[in-house]
Amino acid sequence: MLSADRDAIRIAQDPKFTRWLEQITATGGCTHPVHLSGSTTTLDAATGEILRYYDAREEPGERLLVRCRNRRSTVCAPCSRLHAGDTFHLVRAGLVGGKNVPATVRDRPRLFVTLTALSFGPVHGAGELCRPRRDGGTCEHGRPVSCHAAHDSAEPLVGQPLCRDCYDYAAHALWHAHAGELWDRFVIGVRRQLATAIGLAQSRFRDHARLSFARVAEYQRRAAVHVHAVVRLDGPAGPNDEPPAWGTANRLIDAVCASARRVLVRAPYSSAVGELALRWGVQVDARPLRANGTGPDDDAVAAYVAKYVTKGAGETGAGLDHKVTTWDDVDTAPVSKHVRTLMRTCWRLGGLPEYAPLHLRTWAHTLGYRGHILTKSRAYSTTYAALRAERAHHVGRVDIPDTVTDAHWRYVGSGHTPGAALIAADIAKDLATNSEITREVRIAGRREPGASSA
Ligand SMILES: [Zn+2]
Numbered sequence: 513m514l515s516a517d518r519d520a521i522r523i524a525q526d527p528k529f530t531r532w533l534e535q536i537t538a539t540g541g542c543t544h545p546v547h548l549s550g551s552t553t554t555l556d557a558a559t560g561e562i563l564r565y566y567d568a569r570e571e572p573g574e575r576l577l578v579r580c581r582n583r584r585s586t587v588c589a590p591c592s593r594l595h596a597g598d599t600f601h602l603v604r605a606g607l608v609g610g611k612n613v614p615a616t617v618r619d620r621p622r623l624f625v626t627l628t629a630l631s632f633g634p635v636h637g638a639g640e641l642c643r644p645r646r647d648g649g650t651c652e653h654g655r656p657v658s659c660h661a662a663h664d665s666a667e668p669l670v671g672q673p674l675c676r677d678c679y680d681y682a683a684h685a686l687w688h689a690h691a692g693e694l695w696d697r698f699v700i701g702v703r704r705q706l707a708t709a710i711g712l713a714q715s716r717f718r719d720h721a722r723l724s725f726a727r728v729a730e731y732q733r734r735a736a737v738h739v740h741a742v743v744r745l746d747g748p749a750g751p752n753d754e755p756p757a758w759g760t761a762n763r764l765i766d767a768v769c770a771s772a773r774r775v776l777v778r779a780p781y782s783s784a785v786g787e788l789a790l791r792w793g794v795q796v797d798a799r800p801l802r803a804n805g806t807g808p809d810d811d812a813v814a815a816y817v818a819k820y821v822t823k824g825a826g827e828t829g830a831g832l833d834h835k836v837t838t839w840d841d842v843d844t845a846p847v848s849k850h851v852r853t854l855m856r857t858c859w860r861l862g863g864l865p866e867y868a869p870l871h872l873r874t875w876a877h878t879l880g881y882r883g884h885i886l887t888k889s890r891a892y893s894t895t896y897a898a899l900r901a902e903r904a905h906h907v908g909r910v911d912i913p914d915t916v917t918d919a920h921w922r923y924v925g926s927g928h929t930p931g932a933a934l935i936a937a938d939i940a941k942d943l944a945t946n947s948e949i950t951r952e953v954r955i956a957g958r959r960e961p962g963a964s965s966a
């Protein structure tokens with residue numbers, strides 16, 4: 513008999529096995545739960561009377577198990593599913609209401625926007641003909657500048673440069689390092705464009721309207737990040753407020769496109785690289801989400817965004833899920849030549865004092881990009897914390913008003929024994945099959961909103 517099976521039998525014979533199963537179920541079958549020891553005491557705020565006392569010493573193994581809450585499916589599938597579900601609800605609430613967001617947001621100007629990175633050099637693409645050029649020819653390194661193959665999207669060559677020496681790796685890494693700033697300036701630019709279009713002083717925009725968004729970063733095959741975002745226009749008070757009459761979807765589209773074209777960020781000057789002017793790529797897509805059901809479906813958009821938050825840089829083949837600390841780490845990373853060259857570029861440029869503020873070595877594993885995968889503005893919809901609190905409420909951990917809670921918790925370990933891992937995996941599988949959220953995401957995910965991801 514396998515030792516994991518023997519271990520599972522040992523656990524099943526434990527007198528506290530039922531409670532243990534409850535705990536594992538409460539963590540959703542998390543593959544790497546955190547073990548805590550400690551207690552909470554709930555007191556009546558007025559009298560000091562103890563209303564409730566909970567001590568982890570009563571639990572099996574004298575510890576409380578809590579979720580690892582990792583968003584990446586390669587690290588913990590159950591927690592990443594939960595995170596995707598939360599993202600789905602977070603994005604969806606901003607589109608159609610719910611979770612304290614009024615249903616009227618559905619009738620506001622709402623766009624699904626895709627912004628791409630610049631071109632840093634020609635790469636092989638999937639589809640009919642890769643890069644046909646009748647005149648053919650070679651680059652200064654003697655490599656062909658055209659490719660007449662029809663690559664399948666699964667081919668590793670797709671996304672790799674035609675010539676690695678022509679490809680502008682420094683620009684690629686530095687573009688990633690400034691992607692967050694490009695986004696911030698883009699949002700400011702959209703407000704500015706809207707204000708200008710209706711003859712409003714820029715400083716007065718906030719008295720008339722408010723721009724909310726949720727955006728997700730996705731690595732393309734060429735290992736460059738592009739951005740999908742839901743952008744919504746409300747009245748000045750946010751989701752509960754109607755936008756002014758001039759705030760139409762068409763005006764918003766014009767403002768988005770104009771801002772995306774104009775935004776420019778200058779990378780710090782370096783004698784090694786020169787001065788780079790960084791912009792968004794020419795491929796900008798802004799499509800309206802209509803309340804009447806024409807255009808991309810709201811659920812499909814929410815599911816599309818949710819899908820990306822469970823993927824780490826490693827899973828998409830663009831970088832690694834963990835930081836690199838030495839040049840050797842970069843050399844031995846299980847990545848394509850193209851990605852390795854990008855990581856090396858981050859490492860090299862990260863050693864230059866002029867780029868120190870960009871922390872390129874710290875973010876070499878994500879190819880210089882240091883933003884979160886999902887970012888949203890405050891007024892867009894609910895928060896992950898609120899969704900977690902709501903879930904805690906559902907499982908009976910109700911906050912009692914007018915009480916104080918005194919909690920002492922200590923980390924005592926993490927993970928499962930081999931047998932516990934088997935049982936947890938079974939529970940996770942059961943929960944996944946029964947989970948309505950997962951089903952919603954899966955069904956909606958089949959109908960992608962059709963944004964280009966070349
Ligand atoms: Zn987990």
Ligand SMILES: [Zn+2]
Pocket residue numbers: 635636637642643659660661663
């Ligand atoms: Zn090709």
Ligand SMILES: [Zn+2]
Pocket residue numbers: 651652653654655675676677678679
């Ligand atoms: Zn070349």
